[in-house]
Amino acid sequence: xxxxxxxxxxxxxxxxxxxxxxxxxxxxxxxxxxxxxxxxxxxxxxxxxxxxxxxxxxxxxxxxxxxxxxxxxxxxxxxxxxxxxxxxxxxxxxxxxxxxxxxxxxxxxxxxxxxxxxxxxxxxxxxxxxxxxxxxxxxxxxxxxxxxxxxxxxxxxxxxxxxxxxxxxxxxxxxxxxxxxxxxxxxxxxxxxxxxxxxxxxxxxxxxxxxxxxxxxxxxxxxxxxxxxxxxxxxxxxxxxxxxxxxxxxxxxxxxxxxxxxxxxxxxxxxx
Amino acid sequence: xxxxxxxxxxxxxxxxxxxxxxxxxxxxxxxxxxxxxxxxxxxxxxxxxxxxxxxxxxxxxxxxxxxxxxxxxxxxxxxxxxxxxxxxxxxxxxxxxxxxxxxxxxxxxxxxxxxxxxxxxxxxxxxxxxxxxxxxxxxxxxxxxxxxxxxxxxxxxxxxxxxxxxxxxxxxxxxxxxxxxxxxxxxxxxxxxxxxxxxxxxxxxxxxxxxxxxxxxxxxxxxxxxxxxxxxxxxxxxxxxxxxxxxxxxxxxxxxxxxxxxxxxxxxxxxxxxxxxxxxxxxxxxxxxxxxxxxxxxxxxxxxxxxxxxxxxxxxxxxxxxxxxxxxxxxxxxxxxxxxxxxxxxxxxxxxxxxxxxxxxxxxxxxxxxxxxxxxxxxxxxxxxxxxxxxxxxxxxx
Numbered sequence: 157x158x159x160x161x162x163x164x165x166x167x168x169x170x171x172x173x174x175x176x177x178x179x180x181x182x183x184x185x186x187x188x189x190x191x192x193x194x195x196x197x198x199x200x201x202x203x204x205x206x207x208x209x210x211x212x213x214x215x216x217x218x219x220x221x222x223x224x225x226x227x228x229x230x231x232x233x234x235x236x237x238x239x240x241x242x243x244x245x246x247x248x249x250x251x252x253x254x255x256x257x258x259x260x261x262x263x264x265x266x267x268x269x270x271x272x273x274x275x276x277x278x279x280x281x282x283x284x285x286x287x288x289x290x291x292x293x294x295x296x297x298x299x300x301x302x303x304x305x306x307x308x309x310x311x312x313x314x315x316x317x318x319x320x321x322x323x324x325x326x327x328x329x330x331x332x333x334x335x336x337x338x339x340x341x342x343x344x345x346x347x348x349x350x351x352x353x354x355x356x357x358x359x360x361x362x363x364x365x366x367x368x369x370x371x372x373x374x375x376x377x378x379x380x381x382x383x384x385x386x387x388x389x390x391x392x393x394x395x396x397x398x399x400x401x402x403x404x405x406x407x408x409x410x411x412x413x414x415x416x417x418x419x420x421x422x423x424x425x426x427x428x
Numbered sequence: 429x430x431x432x433x434x435x436x437x438x439x440x441x442x443x444x445x446x447x448x449x450x451x452x453x454x455x456x457x458x459x460x461x462x463x464x465x466x467x468x469x470x471x472x473x474x475x476x477x478x479x480x481x482x483x484x485x486x487x488x489x490x491x492x493x494x495x496x497x498x499x500x501x502x503x504x505x506x507x508x509x510x511x512x513x514x515x516x517x518x519x520x521x522x523x524x525x526x527x528x529x530x531x532x533x534x535x536x537x538x539x540x541x542x543x544x545x546x547x548x549x550x551x552x553x554x555x556x557x558x559x560x561x562x563x564x565x566x567x568x569x570x571x572x573x574x575x576x577x578x579x580x581x582x583x584x585x586x587x588x589x590x591x592x593x594x595x596x597x598x599x600x601x602x603x604x605x606x607x608x609x610x611x612x613x614x615x616x617x618x619x620x621x622x623x624x625x626x627x628x629x630x631x632x633x634x635x636x637x638x639x640x641x642x643x644x645x646x647x648x649x650x651x652x653x654x655x656x657x658x659x660x661x662x663x664x665x666x667x668x669x670x671x672x673x674x675x676x677x678x679x680x681x682x683x684x685x686x687x688x689x690x691x692x693x694x695x696x697x698x699x700x701x702x703x704x705x706x707x708x709x710x711x712x713x714x715x716x717x718x719x720x721x722x723x724x725x726x727x728x729x730x731x732x733x734x735x736x737x738x739x740x741x742x743x744x745x746x747x748x749x750x751x752x753x754x755x756x757x758x759x760x761x762x763x764x765x766x767x768x769x770x771x772x773x774x775x776x777x778x779x780x781x782x783x784x785x786x787x788x789x790x791x792x793x794x795x796x797x798x799x800x801x802x803x804x805x806x807x808x809x810x811x812x813x814x815x816x817x818x819x820x821x822x823x824x825x826x
């Protein structure tokens with residue numbers, strides 16, 4: 157069974173386009189705004205959305221996403237409310253949505269209940285930063301059954317044998333972490349990304365997107381041809397934070413996404 | 429023969445494991461392999477043993493606390509004097525082991541988190557000894573209340589990174605150390621100070637700290653001709669407790685008691701008693717008891733003892749709680765302060781505020797037992813670092 161994520165990559169490939177994956181932290185500045193921004197990003201041409209579930213101890217995140225998570229938690233954001241918000245958008249958009257976060261909030265919800273509720277809310281995939289394949293069975297026995305993709309990370313430190321194990325295990329797409337570090341703290345080096353993704357492609361045919369540290373249209377244009385898509389996260393979260401008081405925040409964020417999408421479109425067919 | 433824990437994937441029953449981001453996974457696997465080879469290697473074992481004897485000053489005494497025992501009119505109380513270990517706490521046992529391993533693995537720099545500063549000092553000490561670069565992550569709050577240790581780390585040549593996120597205490601220092609490690613994974617060894625973190629840390633730290641229990645076993649047999657009835661140790665992450673419990677855990681007649689920090693009282697919610705008042709969850713790479721809300725957000729811990737101010741506990745303690753092998757209790761800030769003063773005045777031993785929690789529980793328990801009973805307290809560290817906290821407290825209460 158191919159879900160919305162698989163379908164999206166299939167269509168992109170047919171159009172010879174790269175995926176733009178956008179990350180935002182749920183509940184920053186508010187869940188209502190998050191909903192509006194998701195719809196704006198979908199209209200702006202974003203292909204897949206990653207909705208960050210804030211966690212008290214985000215050890216894989218840099219300062220920008222840490223701060224967003226803190227603001228969101230201070231407002232009382234929780235998993236149930238995030239899933240309700242996403243469900244409320246499903247009349248208006250079919251964009252694939254990946255819930256991005258840490259394991260404890262999902263574990264606390266109850267893995268079985270979480271899978272059921274997430275599917276019901278229209279979640280297409282999950283990416284759980286601190287849940288490597290070795291520990292994922294407890295959750296995946298429910299999320300696999302619910303038809304939720306399990307997106308896995310591959311890092312610059314991941315060996316070929318681990319890439320094989322991870323890619324055989326993952327569904328949806330692979331997320332290549334383009335820097336050795338936490339989110340949004342460094343700029344990826346194109347030569348390194350090219351080499352690593354080439355190695356990944358020798359092992360698997362699964363779509364690969366690159367993220368962590370891509371913020372400008374120039375970087376997006378440089379990295380996108382090396383992968384099946386790119387993820388922009390901290391840059392969008394920062395933009396939301398800087399403009400959270402403004403009425404036209406959705407337009408501003410959408411405008412940024414349009415620029416990135418246009419930038420990765422220009423290199424169409426230029427795959428390395 | 430009882431099953432050896434953890435299993436191959438680092439699980440102690442349902443606890444433990446390796447919940448880490450992919451960037452860290454290869455390094456954790458590399459560490460596990462290196463440690464598994466080293467722990468069976470005679471040269472490595474001799475090297476660790478030699479430094480423990482000639483550098484740390486082991487073995488540490490097992491001291492009969494006569495005046496304390498007499499005052500309590502009950503069980504005879506012994507103190508395992510980890511406060512006399514070089515740097516003033518049990519922490520050195522572990523940092524010697526880990527940093528010798530780091531050196532063997534060809535790493536050039538070490539990083540560590542610290543709460544009370546004891547682990548930071550022990551890490552900075554061994555880094556100096558072995559000529560390695562060292563960076564310590566410490567919460568801003570802890571830097572303020574454990575100033576003497578900050579100075580010691582600086583003198584030893586360590587670079588200090590002040591952590592201001594969250595409550596700016598131990599948990600946040602660990603978050604920041606893990607982020608830094610993620611970025612510097614190739615040349616950096618992360619020296620975790622307690623029996624927590626992702627596999628293989630809980631087992632490795634336990635093994636390096638087990639020297640405490642091995643010595644205690646021989647010493648009490650020599651001095652009393654029998655095993656103790658009770659062993660009491662304080663629990664933050666739980667490394668000193670695991671160190672004394674583990675080698676004696678199969679001797680069923682010994683009652684083992686882990687004392688968590690009750691802070692301002694369990695009922696106030698301002699405490700650090702993860703087992704007594706927490707729920708199972710996942711933090712810092714392992715599944716264990718955690719202080720958390722209903723939505724899986726980790727709560728802030730509170731304790732007068734910076735080294736116990738952590739919302740989780742080592743996964744093997746969660747396991748011992750689940751099997752009933754160890755009984756976990758708590759004492760509050762005020763009881764710990766009273767025990768701190770009591771031990772200082774009666775025995776001339778100023779305990780670390782962390783260790784004072786174990787003393788406080790012994791003070792409650794000893795009078796309920798007869799003089800034929802023997803209690804051993806693991807006195808995990810000395811309390812010079814806590815002088816300011818005590819002075820402030822005495823001033824505000826007088």
